[in-house]
Amino acid sequence: MKTAYIFLSSTLQPGDVTGFTFFVGLMAMFAASVFFFFERSNVDGKWKTSLLVSGLITMIAAAHYYYMRDYYLAAVANNLIEGATYINPSPTQFRYIDWTLTVPLMCVEFFLLLRPYGAKQSLLWKMIGYSVLMLVAGYIGEAIQPEQTILWGIISTVGWAGIVYEATAGSVAKMAQASGDANLQKAIRLLRNFVLVGWAIYPIGYMLMPGNLMAGMAGSLNIDLMYNLGDAVNKIGFGLVVYQMAVSSSKKAA
Ligand SMILES: *C/C=C(C)/C=C/C=C(C)/C=C/C1=C(C)CCCC1(C)C
Numbered sequence: 110m111k112t113a114y115i116f117l118s119s120t121l122q123p124g125d126v127t128g129f130t131f132f133v134g135l136m137a138m139f140a141a142s143v144f145f146f147f148e149r150s151n152v153d154g155k156w157k158t159s160l161l162v163s164g165l166i167t168m169i170a171a172a173h174y175y176y177m178r179d180y181y182l183a184a185v186a187n188n189l190i191e192g193a194t195y196i197n198p199s200p201t202q203f204r205y206i207d208w209t210l211t212v213p214l215m216c217v218e219f220f221l222l223l224r225p226y227g228a229k230q231s232l233l234w235k236m237i238g239y240s241v242l243m244l245v246a247g248y249i250g251e252a253i254q255p256e257q258t259i260l261w262g263i264i265s266t267v268g269w270a271g272i273v274y275e276a277t278a279g280s281v282a283k284m285a286q287a288s289g290d291a292n293l294q295k296a297i298r299l300l301r302n303f304v305l306v307g308w309a310i311y312p313i314g315y316m317l318m319p320g321n322l323m324a325g326m327a328g329s330l331n332i333d334l335m336y337n338l339g340d341a342v343n344k345i346g347f348g349l350v351v352y353q354m355a356v357s358s359s360k361k362a363a
Contacts, residue, residue, distance in 0.1 A: 127333050128185065131174060131178035132178055134341055138170040138171035138174055141167040141348060142167040142171060145163040145352065146160075148352060148356075152355040152358075158221060159351050159354075159355060162218055163218070163348030166211045166214050166218075166348060167345060167348060169207060169214075173204070173207035177203045180200040185198050198333070199251075202252070212243075212244060218300070218351055219233075219281055219297070220232060220233040220236075222297065222300075222354065223284045223297075227284065235271075236271075236275055240268065243268030246268065247261065247262070250265065250315070250318075256320065258318045258319075258321045259321055265312075276297065281301075292354060292361075295354075296351070296354040300347060307346060310335055314332045317332050
C-alpha cells in the first residue's frame, strides 16, 4: 500500500467549492476581527470588552481556518494520487478545537450583555456546560465512534437544546425581560435567533455523515461546506449583533 503524505503543494483547484469556502472563511474572519478591534474605540467603555470578545471569536476562527484550509487542500491533493491511501479531507480536530474555544466565548457574549442586569457567573458556567456536552458528543460521533453517529448526534442535540432553552425561556430570556431595556431585549432576541436558526446549519452538516439521516445528499453538499457556512454566518453575525447593540447604546448615552 502506498502512502503519499501531504508534502504536496496545496493549491485551490478551480471548481472546488468547499476549498473556496475555507479560503473565503479565512479572509472573512480576519476582516471581521480587524473591524471589531478597531471599532472598540467608537463605543463606550462598558462595551469594549464585548467587542474584544467578538474580535477574539473571529480571530481564533481565522487562525484555525488557516490550518484547516491547508489540511483540506493537502488531503484533496493526496487523494488524487492513484494508489495513495485515502485521507479524510475534513479537518475534524482543528474544527473542534476552534469550536471548543469560540462557542464558550459566544456564551460569554450573552453573559456580558446581561451582567449589568444581575447575571451571575453560574449562568455562564451553565451555558458553557451545555456547550461542552454538545461539542464532546459531536466529536465522539465524528471522530471516535462514527458507527454511532446518530446516537451521539442526539446526545449533542440535548446540549444545543439547553442553550436554546436558556435564551428563549430560561434565565437569559427572563433577565432580558426584567431589564426593561428594549435595546437589550432586541439584541438577546437576535442572538437567540442565531443560536436557533444559524446553529441549525451544523447538525445539518453532521447528518450528511455516512450512516446518518441525510447521508444520501452528501454528493452535492458536504460536512465542511455546511460547517464553513455556519461559522461565517454565526461568528460574524453574533459579533455584528453585539456591535450594533454597543453603538446604539453608546449613542444614547452621548
Ligand atoms: C463558531 C462555532 C459554532 C457556533 C459552532 C456551533 C456548533 C454546533 C451548534 C454544533 C452542533 C451539533 C449538533 C447539535 C448535533 C450534531 C453534532 C454537532 C456538534 C454538529
